[in-house]
Amino acid sequence: MKDLIVKCFNISKSYGNIKALTDINLNIEKGELFGLIGPDGAGKTTLFRIMASLILADSGSAFVDNLDVVKDYKALRRHIGYMPGRFSLYQDLTVEENLIFFAKIFNTSIKENYHLIENIYKHIEPFKNRMAGKLSGGMKQKLALSCALIHKPSVLFLDEPTTGVDPVSRKEFWEILGKLKAQGITIIASTPYMDEANLCDRIALIQHGKILSVETPQKITAAYGKKLYRINAADNFALLTQLRGNPEVASCLLFGGYLHVTFKNDADTSIPNLEITEPSVEDCFIELMTKSND
Amino acid sequence: MIKYLIEKEFKQIFRNLIIPKIIVALPLMAMLVFPWAANHEIKNINVDIVDNDHSAYSKRLINKIAASSYFVLSCVSSDNAEALKNVESGQTDIILEIQPDFEKHLTVERIANVMISANGVNGMKGILSASYMSGIVDEFASELNSEQISTAANRPTINVVPHNLFNVFMDYKVFMLPALIVMLLTVICGFLPALNIVSEKESGTIEQINVTPVGKFAFIISKLIPYWLIGFFVLNFCLILIALVYGLTPAGNIFTIYFFSAVYILAVSGIGLVISNYSENMQQSMFTIFFFIIVMILMSGLFTPVASMPQWAQNITIINPLKYFIQVMRMIFLKGSAPPHLTEQFATLCCFALIFNIWAVLSYRKCK
Structure with missing residues (x-):
């Protein structure tokens, strides 16, 4: 077993009557690109904020890089980079000023760690005299990532880094994360997009403040117990209602241009154009979700 | 580290489209217009x-x-x-x-x-x-x-000739100007810090600062010092304006004024920062500081003497830093009082400055 860099033991947190997290246990290995996948309100941000020492858990403990997030929070902050879901750099400072500012308050300089951010920063360097508030969404994310990296953290927490970013920039962003991983930085990213899950080494599916499963994306999809079929028609919606009315059909859900169908027993061969398909992480997630709701 | 934090504050203040203009416009307005408008003399x-x-x-x-x-x-x-x-x-x-x-x-x-x-x-x-x-x-x-004195018996008459000490002609402006400087310092050095931390909360930048090694103390100091310097700029600007326009120079030592202002600005900025720490958004913080500043100004003796207020109201003014600084400014300006005569006010203002700034550091929470 590899070294564990993040360890969470029985973490619970509630806001008033709302239980945001219940008994979270999570281990993340050094050098992993770890994904925290779940819908809005699942508790992803709360977990991130606890791990980044921004809020206190009601119970349980967490260690990042062998530092207790409560007791050693001061030392911890030099070891982590945190990128909140909302753009939170100074919009009235320029790109370069933001980067210099964050380098300086970590007592380092851009020069010292330029190799870490070079790949990212070169995209925004032509705009270094522009106010950070006037950048496009994708560029803002790149700047935020540069600022989170400038002090050479050993763990990077990225809270929904691709929300609100166009598909091309999203793809680019994940490529950048891959390169950072190659430099030995552990990356923990959360996302509501299931397609991004396949790009992670391991993922945790989280729902209603509980972790449903922690596995590699391959193992998660392999664990999908049923045969999955796909089908499409000119009017997918009419087909959806029709199939859901079929007593043999266990579930029928719309995925992009196709309907994903599972059956209670064997496939109903009377349905035309039905073809077998590989389950995606999203299929597994929905299955796990329905199970846990039962 | 503090140096970079302060540098950042100044960049933000000067890039703001409105704040630098108001910092200049407000003293001009207060020094050139208010004394004529806020005049108790009634004519016509x-x-x-x-x-x-x-x-x-x-x-x-x-x-x-x-x-x-x-x-x-x-x-x-x-x-x-x-x-x-x-x-x-x-x-x-x-x-x-x-x-x-x-x-x-x-x-x-x-x-x-x-x-x-x-x-x-x-x-x-x-x-x-x-x-x-x-x-x-x-x-x-x-x-x-x-x-009729010649015709009637020699009737003794007493002519009362009043002589007004320190403000011989009872010029209302002479009385108001020092107090208006205090009001200005209160408004500028109270409002701006009150809006500062809360604006970092609103824009989310505080999240990013909170995961850095910047400590509470450094963070609060970096917020205080810029307003302290702005306060001094405003003070000097007012003193120059008063001297040029009204020919009024303090009867006392100008360094006594500086000395007291230094303490006073810390006290009001402290109040602003405390409010900023407790507020969740600009609206809350704006409204709260507005409430306190209005109460402080009305209960300070700026317009109506504290001594003519009912006793219970006078008791409230004990916790009003503005009252002490207005007393100090009027005493230095008109009477030329020196520090030994102002020890009570000095001690009180120091207490306010200490209490509010310690409170500001303590109430700034990184972890909730």
């Missing part, structure tokens, strides 16, 4: 005279009133009812009614009555104009007395 009082006597004496009295710089003889009515109508319609502020046989009573009985009725809707104006009017009537009476 419209007077209506009901003369029931039409004698030489009554004419003399009327002429005397018309010659005064306070009164404008707006009309002469035949009876009191008519004059009251003029008050109702707003043409007249005060009525002087002279009784019939005014002259006869004066010469024979040496006592005559006049009636002064003032419009009390604006209480301050009513009281002042009535007292100006009775002043003129008194003056008229003593004039008559001295004229």
Whole structure:
């Protein structure tokens, strides 16, 4: 077993009557690109904020890089980079000023760690005299990532880094994360997009403040117990209602241009154009979700 | 580290489109316009005279009133009812009614009555104009007395000649200007810090700062120092304006003023920061600081003397830092007081500065 860099033991947190997290246990290995996948309100941000020492858990403990997030929070902050879901750099400072500012308050300089951010920063360097508030969404994310990296953290927490970013920039962003991983930085990213899950080494599916499963994306999809079929028609919606009315059909859900169908027993061969398909992480997630709701 | 935090604050302040302009415009407005507008002297009082006597004496009295710089003889009515109508319609502020046989009573009985009725809707104006009017009537009476002194027995008269210490001409501006500087420092150094931390909360930048090694103390200091410097700029700007425009220079030592201002700015900025820490958004913080500043200004003795407030209100002013600094500024400016006379105020202001800033550091929470 590899070294564990993040360890969470029985973490619970509630806001008033709302239980945001219940008994979270999570281990993340050094050098992993770890994904925290779940819908809005699942508790992803709360977990991130606890791990980044921004809020206190009601119970349980967490260690990042062998530092207790409560007791050693001061030392911890030099070891982590945190990128909140909302753009939170100074919009009235320029790109370069933001980067210099964050380098300086970590007592380092851009020069010292330029190799870490070079790949990212070169995209925004032509705009270094522009106010950070006037950048496009994708560029803002790149700047935020540069600022989170400038002090050479050993763990990077990225809270929904691709929300609100166009598909091309999203793809680019994940490529950048891959390169950072190659430099030995552990990356923990959360996302509501299931397609991004396949790009992670391991993922945790989280729902209603509980972790449903922690596995590699391959193992998660392999664990999908049923045969999955796909089908499409000119009017997918009419087909959806029709199939859901079929007593043999266990579930029928719309995925992009196709309907994903599972059956209670064997496939109903009377349905035309039905073809077998590989389950995606999203299929597994929905299955796990329905199970846990039962 | 603090150096970079402060540098960042200044960049943000100067890039703001409005704040630097207000920092300059507010002292100009306060120093050049307010002293003229906020003036307790009342002039151009419209007077209506009901003369029931039409004698030489009554004419003399009327002429005397018309010659005064306070009164404008707006009309002469035949009876009191008519004059009251003029008050109702707003043409007249005060009525002087002279009784019939005014002259006869004066010469024979040496006592005559006049009636002064003032419009009390604006209480301050009513009281002042009535007292100006009775002043003129008194003056008229003593004039008559001295004229008759040769005929009557030698009657001893006492002339009271008031001499106003420290502000010889009772110039209202001289009294207001030092206090207006205090008001300005309160508004600028109270509001800006109050909005600062909360704006970092609103824009989310505080999240990013919170995961850095920047400590509470460094963070609060980096917020205090810029406003402290801005406060000093405003103070100097005001002192120069006052000297140039009104020719008023502090009677006391200017360094005493600097010394007290340094402590005072820390105290008000501290209040602003505490409010900022407890507020979740700009609206809350704006409203809260507005509430405190209004209460502080009204209960400071800026416009109305603290000594004339009821006791319970005077007790409230004990916790008003503005009151102490206004006292200090007026004492230094007008009386030329030196630090030994101001130890009580100094100790109190120091307490305020310490309490609020420690509170600001403690209430700034990184972990919730």
